[in-house]
Amino acid sequence: MACTITLTVNGKAVTREVEERTLLVHFLREHLGLTGTHVGCDTSQCGACVVHVDGRSVKSCTMLAVQAADCAVTTIEGLAPADGTLHPMQEAFREHHGLQCGFCTPGMVMSAVDLVTDNPDPSEAEVREGLEGNICRCTGYHNIVKAVLAGAQAMRSADTEAAAAAE
Amino acid sequence: MANPSGIGASVRRREDKRFLTGRGTYTEDIRRPNETRAYILRSPHAHARIAGIDTADAQAAPGVVAVFTGADMAADGVGSLPCGWLIHNKDGSPMKEPPHHPIARDKVRYVGDPVAVVIAETTAQAKDAAELIVVDYEELPAVASLRAALDEGAAGLHDDAPGNVCYDWHLGDAAAVDAAFAQAAHVTTLELVNNRLIPNAMEPRAAMGEYDPATGEHTLTTTSQNPHVIRLLMGAFVLGIPEHKLRVVAPDVGGGFGSKIFHYGEEAIVTWAAKKIGRPVKWTAERSESFLSDAHGRDHLSKTELALDKDGRFLALRVSTVANMGAYLSTFSTSIPTYLYATLLAGQYRTPAIYAEVKALFTNTAPVDAYRGAGRPEACYLIERLVDTAAREMGIDRTEIRRRNFVPKEAMPYATPVALEYDTGDFARNLDMALPLVDYAGFAARKAEAAARGKLRGIGFATYIEACGIAPSNIAGALGARAGLYESAEVRFHPTGSVTVFTGSHSHGQGHETTFAQLVADRFGIPIDNVEIVHGDTAKVPFGMGTYGSRSLAVGGSALVKAMDKVERKAKKIAAHLMEAAEADIEVKDGRFAVAGTDKAVGIADIAMAAYIPHKFPLDELEPGLDEQAFYDPKNFTYPNGCHVCEVEIDPETGVTRVVAFTAVDDFGRVINPLIVEGQVHGGIVQGIGQALLENCVYDESGQLLTGSYMDYGMPRADDVPSFTVRYHEEAPCTHNPLGVKGCGEAGTIGASAAVMNAVVDALAEYGITHLDMPATPERVWRAINESRPAMAAE
Numbered sequence: 001m002a003c004t005i006t007l008t009v010n011g012k013a014v015t016r017e018v019e020e021r022t023l024l025v026h027f028l029r030e031h032l033g034l035t036g037t038h039v040g041c042d043t044s045q046c047g048a049c050v051v052h053v054d055g056r057s058v059k060s061c062t063m064l065a066v067q068a069a070d071c072a073v074t075t076i077e078g079l080a081p082a083d084g085t086l087h088p089m090q091e092a093f094r095e096h097h098g099l100q101c102g103f104c105t106p107g108m109v110m111s112a113v114d115l116v117t118d119n120p121d122p123s124e125a126e127v128r129e130g131l132e133g134n135i136c137r138c139t140g141y142h143n144i145v146k147a148v149l150a151g152a153q154a155m156r157s158a159d160t161e162a163a164a165a166a167e
Numbered sequence: 168m169a170n171p172s173g174i175g176a177s178v179r180r181r182e183d184k185r186f187l188t189g190r191g192t193y194t195e196d197i198r199r200p201n202e203t204r205a206y207i208l209r210s211p212h213a214h215a216r217i218a219g220i221d222t223a224d225a226q227a228a229p230g231v232v233a234v235f236t237g238a239d240m241a242a243d244g245v246g247s248l249p250c251g252w253l254i255h256n257k258d259g260s261p262m263k264e265p266p267h268h269p270i271a272r273d274k275v276r277y278v279g280d281p282v283a284v285v286i287a288e289t290t291a292q293a294k295d296a297a298e299l300i301v302v303d304y305e306e307l308p309a310v311a312s313l314r315a316a317l318d319e320g321a322a323g324l325h326d327d328a329p330g331n332v333c334y335d336w337h338l339g340d341a342a343a344v345d346a347a348f349a350q351a352a353h354v355t356t357l358e359l360v361n362n363r364l365i366p367n368a369m370e371p372r373a374a375m376g377e378y379d380p381a382t383g384e385h386t387l388t389t390t391s392q393n394p395h396v397i398r399l400l401m402g403a404f405v406l407g408i409p410e411h412k413l414r415v416v417a418p419d420v421g422g423g424f425g426s427k428i429f430h431y432g433e434e435a436i437v438t439w440a441a442k443k444i445g446r447p448v449k450w451t452a453e454r455s456e457s458f459l460s461d462a463h464g465r466d467h468l469s470k471t472e473l474a475l476d477k478d479g480r481f482l483a484l485r486v487s488t489v490a491n492m493g494a495y496l497s498t499f500s501t502s503i504p505t506y507l508y509a510t511l512l513a514g515q516y517r518t519p520a521i522y523a524e525v526k527a528l529f530t531n532t533a534p535v536d537a538y539r540g541a542g543r544p545e546a547c548y549l550i551e552r553l554v555d556t557a558a559r560e561m562g563i564d565r566t567e568i569r570r571r572n573f574v575p576k577e578a579m580p581y582a583t584p585v586a587l588e589y590d591t592g593d594f595a596r597n598l599d600m601a602l603p604l605v606d607y608a609g610f611a612a613r614k615a616e617a618a619a620r621g622k623l624r625g626i627g628f629a630t631y632i633e634a635c636g637i638a639p640s641n642i643a644g645a646l647g648a649r650a651g652l653y654e655s656a657e658v659r660f661h662p663t664g665s666v667t668v669f670t671g672s673h674s675h676g677q678g679h680e681t682t683f684a685q686l687v688a689d690r691f692g693i694p695i696d697n698v699e700i701v702h703g704d705t706a707k708v709p710f711g712m713g714t715y716g717s718r719s720l721a722v723g724g725s726a727l728v729k730a731m732d733k734v735e736r737k738a739k740k741i742a743a744h745l746m747e748a749a750e751a752d753i754e755v756k757d758g759r760f761a762v763a764g765t766d767k768a769v770g771i772a773d774i775a776m777a778a779y780i781p782h783k784f785p786l787d788e789l790e791p792g793l794d795e796q797a798f799y800d801p802k803n804f805t806y807p808n809g810c811h812v813c814e815v816e817i818d819p820e821t822g823v824t825r826v827v828a829f830t831a832v833d834d835f836g837r838v839i840n841p842l843i844v845e846g847q848v849h850g851g852i853v854q855g856i857g858q859a860l861l862e863n864c865v866y867d868e869s870g871q872l873l874t875g876s877y878m879d880y881g882m883p884r885a886d887d888v889p890s891f892t893v894r895y896h897e898e899a900p901c902t903h904n905p906l907g908v909k910g911c912g913e914a915g916t917i918g919a920s921a922a923v924m925n926a927v928v929d930a931l932a933e934y935g936i937t938h939l940d941m942p943a944t945p946e947r948v949w950r951a952i953n954e955s956r957p958a959m960a961a962e
Contacts, residue, residue, distance in 0.1 A: 036188070038193070042455055046369065046877060080187075080188055086187060094179055094183040097180065099187065100678070101369065101370065101419075102185075102419065103370040105187060106189050128885040129886050134885070135877065137854075138369075138422055140853035144885065
């Protein structure tokens with residue numbers, strides 16, 4: 001059975017016909033060609049497929065595409081501003097060498113952004129606990145944790161600046 | 168002024184932006200017009216005869232393009248996956264090398280052995296159709312572990328391998344060892360399990376085959392650490408495609424850790440099938456398939472004995488190891504428990520006599536091959552557990568017994584009794600650096616403080632040395648290697664002075680696009696942005712042996728230096744001509760070619776321009792262009808070494824072990840990019856901690872994989888480990904390669920598992936526990952504690 005869904009992906013409205021069994025991650029990769037979201041496992045453990053759905057991090061392998069109908073989805077491709085700069089969390093990962101092979105990175109960054117949105121000033125232990133659902137085999141997490149702490153600080157600074165500018 | 172992107176600078180990685188923005192291109196990300204998807208039907212049985220396969224219903228299922236079995240591949244003359252290293256038995260006879268077909272033909276030998284491939288328009292259709300294939304299996308008794316394989320009367324996997332023995336090999340001087348044991352004041356014995364691991368690179372394996380009937384050219388895009396090796400093995404041995412008609416591309420690859428070195432059957436299946444059906448065929452492993460079908464690592468049982476004199480000096484080491492090969496021989500499987508293991512049994516110590524025998528057995532499990540460290544972690548673990556045990560038995564401090572036995576730096580170069588010659592190393596220095604970092608003197612106080620909280624605290628040391636940068640091709644060849652082990656590089660200056668480097672090394676997380684570019688920027692004084700590093704494509708890179716065994720910089724980087732030497736030699740001649748000076752008067756510094764004693768100078772960009780627009784050029788002496796290629800074959804292995812120290816706390820009520828501190832002091836020779844090197848160490852440490860505390864591949868008696876997903880296999884997660892203290896020194900650079908580099912990729916893994924287990928046993932010492940096999944899971948620790956309690960109560 002196929003059905004038609006409409007949703008917003010990285011700020012653009014898209015309408016596609018999908019099989020009901022199609023997972024959100026496969027919809028993003030196969031139907032929209034957004035291959036930045038990765039599939040690293042088949043048991044919803046690894047977190048390589050994390051995207052934001054209506055602003056919250058979701059393992060896109062645990063959600064059917066039809067469940068994302070009428071939602072706003074942000075993938076790693078949509079995280080950075082359009083001007084070619086990086087999101088503060090992406091920049092922190094680069095600065096602190098928080099990635100090696102890059103395969104877990106999109107999910108890791110998307111999870112980290114959500115973690116910091118929830119908890120703007122996390123401790124190291126909170127970062128480690130918060131990333132428990134994202135597996136990285138390369139970095140040993142050391143630099144990822146450093147990056148998330150730095151990214152959190154940068155996001156706080158950006159928020160402060162934005163608030164100051166708004167006044 | 169030093170180049171800000173030169174040697175020694177922590178240049179931020181140039182590859183990061185594409186990975187951070189979702190623009191990496193991994194094999195599964197590539198889309199081709201008209202592509203099809205393959206699904207591999209795998210055996211659910213560990214050992215069975217295939218009495219028949221009925222694919223008719225699957226062929227007729229929606230979206231199905233083709234279904235092929237082993238018989239179809241046999242009919243096309245497809246060959247067996249080759250093994251790259253021939254080992255000889257003690258009696259000089261060759262090892263057993265049973266055939267390993269990409270799709271099983273008459274028999275399946277492990278759960279996950281391919282039995283058919285379904286090719287359809289979508290993966291879902293291919294999977295649906297695979298359910299319609301009827302395979303008539305006649306089950307056979309399974310031999311699912313080394314212990315089962317050692318049983319008299321175990322079922323046989325291969326007709327031509329009686330007793331499931333692949334080889335029975337040895338190294339060292341048995342008589343000298345026997346004589347030393349006869350003189351020993353103390354003998355320490357240990358039986359050890361080196362637990363089986365599943366590599367688990369985060370990107371599952373994938374492969375896409377394409378065929379162009381107009382040119383007769385095949386293209387394989389694959390998750391490989393060494394595309395040229397795959398081209399050679401698959402082209403020459405499996406499919407019979409000559410190199411000039413076979414292109415192998417390894418694009419962005421999401422981690423390897425050894426598991427993507429090997430030529431896997433799926434690569435041959437998609438390449439062969441693409442021609443059969445006339446469309447691109449793409450296969451991507453599901454994680455469950457990765458668990459079943461990636462080559463696993465480790466899996467040794469060892470009996471070990473260390474002879475010491477009354478002062479704790481090592482006299483001799485005797486090792487008897489049984490190593491699991493799995494059901495078939497993976498590409499480099501046979502070399503791992505032999506030349507990459509037994510040759511490292513001296514460790515950092517001047518043990519004068521060593522004898523090791525290794526029996527490799529076939530079992531009904533996935534093939535076993537190199538996994539990060541590959542043989543060297545097994546050797547390090549064995550030595551360092553023995554050393555700690557001996558120290559405890561003899562009442563000698565664990566750092567002191569190591570210090571007493573170190574090969575002193577004055578003894579370098581040092582020939583070990585197991586065939587290696589260490590060129591440099593300052594092992595005492597590593598330990599001296601580590602002790603204040605870990606506050607060894609303060610450990611007793613920390614232990615007491617932990618005890619007050621009801622926790623058991625332990626500290627563990629491990630020193631390691633590894634042989635990396637494999638290796639002189641002629642020596643490896645004499646030992647049975649069926650491949651060369653050099654590396655190639657090409658440095659192509661473009662007319663306006665930018666550079667493209669083609670390297671046979673392959674980056675799958677190591678950051679070559681940064682480190683290799685630093686070498687070029689440093690050498691020619693040019694901005695790093697003017698340097699592009701190309702790798703992973705046999706159509707672009709002249710040749711290559713790839714990346715494994717911590718060899719990229721030591722071998723590939725050295726090839727790059729050789730190519731740059733050639734460029735510089737030619738550039739000097741051109742510069743001399745341009746400035747009308749004698750070549751001997753040209754001085755080169757930071758990319759400037761100056762006439763000695765004058766203010767005349769030209770830059771490399773000017774020279775490149777002159778080389779490609781040769782109007783003012785010594786055409787009668789030189790060819791135009793500035794593009795040089797070099798091959799580098801190492802003179803020896805490199806010997807990274809270090810000292811790792813781990814502190815753990817164990818909760819005796821739950822058996823939960825926490826690593827509370829981990830310090831690594833390493834000697835990697837010269838370090839090109841400290842940021843990247845430290846990152847390699849961090850990752851390696853966690854794989855070592857994983858083996859020690861969490862990871863264990865378990866098959867049940869019938870050969871079913873019990874740890875077949877991330878819900879069952881203990882992958883280290885962020886909250887399982889602490890942050891680390893990582894230091895290195897550059898006081899003992901490699902003496903035989905032009906960069907002085909040794910390699911850093913495997914070190915963390917090699918040292919860590921031994922350091923962790925020594926700390927665990929130290930923490931449990933008060934219970935009289937002297938050994939625990941890995942992984943030290945809460946259950947194992949808790950049981951060990953509780954089994955010791957009645958004994959303690961009785962005392």
